[in-house]
Structure formats: structure tokens, C-alpha cells
Amino acid sequence: MAFAMEDDPFKDPSLDARMPSPPHPAASVPATLAVGRNAALTLGTDSLVITDEDLVEPKGACCGLLSGQNKTTRSVPFYNVLWAEHSANGEVTIHYAQAVSTTAVRPAIISYQPEKSETRHADIWIEQLLDRAYGASQRRKRMKVLVNPFGGQGNGSKIYNNHIAPIFAAAQCELDVEYTNHNGHAVEIARDLDIDTYDVVACCSGDGVPHEVWNGLSQKDDAARALMKIAVAQLPCGSGNAMSLNFNGTDSPSLAALATVKGLRTPLDLTSITQGDKRTLSFLSQSVGMVAESDLATEHLRWMGSARFTWGALVRLIRKSVYPADIAIKFEVDTKDGVRQKYRTEAAKPPRKHDDRPLPSHDKALPELRYGTVNDPVPSDWEIIPHDKLGSLYAGNMAYMSPDANFFPASLPNDGCLDLIRLDGDINRQTAITAMLSIEHNKFFDIPHVNYTKVSAYRIIPKNQVTGYISIDGEKIPFGPFQAEVHAGLGTALSKSGHMYEAKGV
Numbered sequence: 001m002a003f004a005m006e007d008d009p010f011k012d013p014s015l016d017a018r019m020p021s022p023p024h025p026a027a028s029v030p031a032t033l034a035v036g037r038n039a040a041l042t043l044g045t046d047s048l049v050i051t052d053e054d055l056v057e058p059k060g061a062c063c064g065l066l067s068g069q070n071k072t073t074r075s076v077p078f079y080n081v082l083w084a085e086h087s088a089n090g091e092v093t094i095h096y097a098q099a100v101s102t103t104a105v106r107p108a109i110i111s112y113q114p115e116k117s118e119t120r121h122a123d124i125w126i127e128q129l130l131d132r133a134y135g136a137s138q139r140r141k142r143m144k145v146l147v148n149p150f151g152g153q154g155n156g157s158k159i160y161n162n163h164i165a166p167i168f169a170a171a172q173c174e175l176d177v178e179y180t181n182h183n184g185h186a187v188e189i190a191r192d193l194d195i196d197t198y199d200v201v202a203c204c205s206g207d208g209v210p211h212e213v214w215n216g217l218s219q220k221d222d223a224a225r226a227l228m229k230i231a232v233a234q235l236p237c238g239s240g241n242a243m244s245l246n247f248n249g250t251d252s253p254s255l256a257a258l259a260t261v262k263g264l265r266t267p268l269d270l271t272s273i274t275q276g277d278k279r280t281l282s283f284l285s286q287s288v289g290m291v292a293e294s295d296l297a298t299e300h301l302r303w304m305g306s307a308r309f310t311w312g313a314l315v316r317l318i319r320k321s322v323y324p325a326d327i328a329i330k331f332e333v334d335t336k337d338g339v340r341q342k343y344r345t346e347a348a349k350p351p352r353k354h355d356d357r358p359l360p361s362h363d364k365a366l367p368e369l370r371y372g373t374v375n376d377p378v379p380s381d382w383e384i385i386p387h388d389k390l391g392s393l394y395a396g397n398m399a400y401m402s403p404d405a406n407f408f409p410a411s412l413p414n415d416g417c418l419d420l421i422r423l424d425g426d427i428n429r430q431t432a433i434t435a436m437l438s439i440e441h442n443k444f445f446d447i448p449h450v451n452y453t454k455v456s457a458y459r460i461i462p463k464n465q466v467t468g469y470i471s472i473d474g475e476k477i478p479f480g481p482f483q484a485e486v487h488a489g490l491g492t493a494l495s496k497s498g499h500m501y502e503a504k505g506v
């Protein structure tokens with residue numbers, strides 16, 4: 001069912017320029033706009049082609065061309081076109097993201113005066129250009145930008161100002177920027193956010209701030225509506241940038257800014273975690289045992305960078321550390337072949353064009369828990385499996401956990417499932433190390449010792465341990481039993497394809 005007009009999160013009658021326009025009849029659209037005796041702008045197959053005898057390759061441009069060299073044509077992929085307008089002085093101005101290296105873009109502008117005979121075509125031509133540049137993506141997104149100034153190495157503000165803000169500005173996004181100034185600040189901001197004023201909350205941070213934003217939105221009286229209406233994006237300014245790797249396909253801030261500008265609304269499963277009397281939302285992962293400990297117990301080794309996780313894991317593998325627990329699971333797909341099939345079925349679908357979920361009404365808070373909480377009896381259709389030699393329980397809602405770790409290659413944003421990995425801790429050391437090294441070569445899924453299933457809920461009850469580590473989205477929570485239940489498509493993100501992660505699948 002499509003959004004009713006008054007419920008359409010994109011609909012703002014005062015802001016019609018944001019909306020993709022109805023297509024113009026092909027015959028009325030000239031592909032080429034003559035902009036002077038020796039210059040023309042042409043809408044090509046995938047790119048805007050600028051032909052100009054006086055064209056000079058801008059300084060710092062990439063791709064091996066000498067700066068300042070004369071060039072007759074330049075091709076700008078439509079994906080890189082940020083904005084175009086017909087100014088009051090009659091000039092056609094095009095803003096685009098120019099590649100300055102393989103991992104960075106920065107805004108560039110070209111302006112031309114159309115020939116007199118072309119003036120009346122110029123507006124239609126610009127509309128066609130924007131149509132190809134944005135497709136089904138919303139133009140001029142209204143963004144609440146949250147910057148964690150202490151993200152990563154403390155460079156959050158600098159990264160935002162130098163690499164992200166210029167791209168957002170060139171794309172004519174409407175920005176309301178706020179700097180987070182304490183732990184939990186993003187929860188408060190999201191909880192108090194006027195959801196009709198914004199389309200996106202853009203977190204210039206690590207994965208910690210989006211975790212807070214979803215939890216803040218979940219505290220609203222109209223949580224279900226807020227979580228669907230507001231798309232959450234992450235732009236890499238932290239030490240853990242998994243969300244950007246998965247949705248934007250990059251941990252480069254400027255490329256992530258471009259991906260956010262062009263992002264398609266994408267339903268995202270969110271998971272309720274209950275522990276004691278507390279309920280929180282998880283968007284990325286949960287881990288218990290070796291994986292959790294390798295991350296959370298190695299804070300003192302931060303100087304090692306991302307190697308601290310590998311080091312932590314190796315030490316525990318060699319020690320054959322085990323973390324006994326009972327795990328109760330609501331399986332959805334319990335064989336690797338089945339998991340692979342589910343992934344391939346979704347991957348074969350065409351890119352999703354529109355977010356057609358009906359927006360929940362104003363009185364809809366978070367969904368009820370179908371399976372109760374960790375304090376209730378285990379539902380009768382779950383399997384209770386003792387794991388006396390558990391090495392790791394690792395549940396993922398996204399593929400990449402870090403740039404070299406596509407831990408959950410079969411994960412999908414909106415299949416209503418978490419991908420659940422269970423690994424014994426007492427396996428042969430050589431096998432364990434081979435499994436670990438296989439992650440960066442995308443072979444982990446196929447290792448026989450890796451138990452990989454899709455589940456819609458589970459509970460873990462640690463045994464014979466007084467203390468230990470549990471990580472939810474990379475943050476430590478108290479050690480003790482917890483339960484996880486997936487809510488299909490409860491949240492909203494922005495992605496390139498509208499339905500997949502930017503990771504090699506299975």
C-alpha cells in the first residue's frame with residue numbers, strides 16, 4: 001500500500017523542489033543543451049558529458065590527468081551530480097562531486113550561459129538532469145546533523161567541516177547541525193526531535209551515536225511512526241564505522257556524504273534486547289564470549305588500532321577459552337544452504353524504488369514483544385540448546401563489522417532475521433586460526449565449524465561465570481542473561497540499492 005498523501009514522509013507542499021518530478025515526454029527533452037559556440041552539455045547514458053574546447057582539467061583532479069591540461073570533454077557520472085539550477089542571471093550552474101582520489105570527492109561547479117535559442121529548454125533539461133542524478137532518492141533532504149566532536153581520534157568536527165558539510169551544502173540539503181556534548185546526548189536529541197521537520201538524522205560519528213538515535217526515537221509516544229519516518233545515516237567520524245561500510249560501501253567521509261545525499265530509504269530490522277527490566281534497541285550486533293571480550297576487554301590496547309581485536313581473539317583462541325551458556329533459539333533458517341538461498345532470492349530482486357510501508361498512526365509506540373522478555377518462560381516453539389563449550393555467540397544485523405570483517409555476508413537489512421553465528425571454543429587451534437584468517441578473504445561462512453543460521457529471536461543464559469562481557473552494538477552491557485527479538489523493518493536507513501548491504505554476499 002502506498003503512503004496516503006498526508007502520511008507521506010516526503011510530502012511537504014511548500015517544498016516541491018525536493019520531489020522527483022513526473023517524467024517529461026521524451027520528445028520534449030533535448031539531450032543536449034548548447035551553451036556557447038564551442039560548448040554543450042549532454043545527458044549521456046550514465047553521465048553528463050561536458051564538451052567544451054576551452055575546458056581545463058581542474059587542479060587536483062584525479063585519474064592521472066595533469067592539472068591545468070586542456071581537455072575537450074569531461075564526463076560526470078549522474079551519481080556524482082549534486083545539484084543544478086538556472087540562476088537569475090540566466091546561467092546554468094551544475095554542482096557535482098569530483099573525484100580527487102580513489103577514496104575522496106569534493107564539490108566542484110561548472111556554469112554556462114545557454115545560447116539564446118536554448119533558454120526555454122534549459123529548465124526542462126535541468127529537471128531531466130536532476131531526475132537522472134537522483135532517481136527515486138529524495139532531493140534536498142532535510143537533515144538533523146549530529147556531530148560527535150570526540151569521535152574516532154577526536155577529529156569528528158574537522159572531518160565533518162572539511163569532508164561532509166561541503167557535499168551536503170552543494171546538494172542543497174537543509175542542515176540543522178548540533179554537536180553532541182555528553183554520552184547519551186543523541187538519545188535526548190532524538191527523543192525530542194520534531195519528526196515532521198526532518199527526513200534524516202545524519203550521525204557524523206562512529207556506530208555509537210546511531211545506536212543512541214534509534215533508542216531516542218524509540219522513547220517517543222509515536223515511536224513506531226518516528227522510527228519509520230526518520231531515516232538514520234552514519235557518516236564515518238568514529239573508530240567503529242560499520243553502518244557506513246554496510247550502507248554506503250565506504251568508510252571515506254566524503255564518499256559517505258555523497259551516498260547519503262543519494263541514498264534510498266531502506267527498511268531496517270531492529271532488535272529489542274531485554275535484560276532485567278530494561279528494553280533497548282540494537283541495530284548492528286550482539287556478542288557474548290570471545291568476540292565480545294576481544295573488543296571490550298582490549299580497550300587498553302587502543303594504540304594498536306584495529307589490530308587490537310585480532311590480537312585479543314588470537315590470545316583467546318590459543319587459550320581455548322570457553323564461555324558456557326544455554327541458548328534458546330527461534331530458528332527461521334537453520335542450514336547454510338537455506339541461508340544462502342534466502343540471500344540469493346533477495347539479491348536477485350531489482351533495486352527497490354520506493355519505501356511503500358504505510359506510516360504508522362500517531363498513537364503507535366514500540367511494537368509489543370511477541371515472545372515476552374527474558375524474565376518470561378522460554379516459548380514452547382524455541383529450541384533450547386546447551387553450549388557447554390561455547391567460544392562465541394555473535395548475532396549480526398549487518399554484514400561488515402569492520403573494514404576487513406564481513407562477518408555476516410548473508411545478512412539482509414529487512415529479512416526479519418538476525419544472522420546468528422555460534423562457535424565452539426575448544427576447537428583445534430589451527431582450525432580456529434584458519435577460521436579467523438578466513439574472515440578477510442570472505443571464506444568464513446563456508447568453514448564447517450562455523451554454525452551460521454538465521455533467527456528471529458534468541459535468549460542466552462551464561463552458566464558457571466560470575467563476570468564476563470556482553471556487547472550490544474559495540475557497547476558493554478551488564479553481564480547476565482538477555483533476550484533478543486527482531487522487529488522486521490521497524491527502522492529506516494539510507495542505502496545505495498534500497499534493499500541490500502554493500503558487501504560481498506553468499
Ligand SMILES: Nc1ncnc2c1ncn2[C@@H]1O[C@H](COP(=O)(O)OP(=O)(O)OP(=O)(O)O)[C@@H](O)[C@H]1O
Nearest residue numbers: 151152180181182183184205206207208238239240
Ligand atoms: N561530547 C561527547 N563527550 C563524551 N562522549 C560523547 C560525546 N558525544 C558523544 N559521546 C559518546 O561517545 C560514544 C561513542 O561515540 P561514537 O560511536 O560516535 O564514536 P567512536 O569513536 O566510534 O566510539 P568508540 O569510542 O565507541 O569507538 C557514544 O556512546 C556517545 O554517547
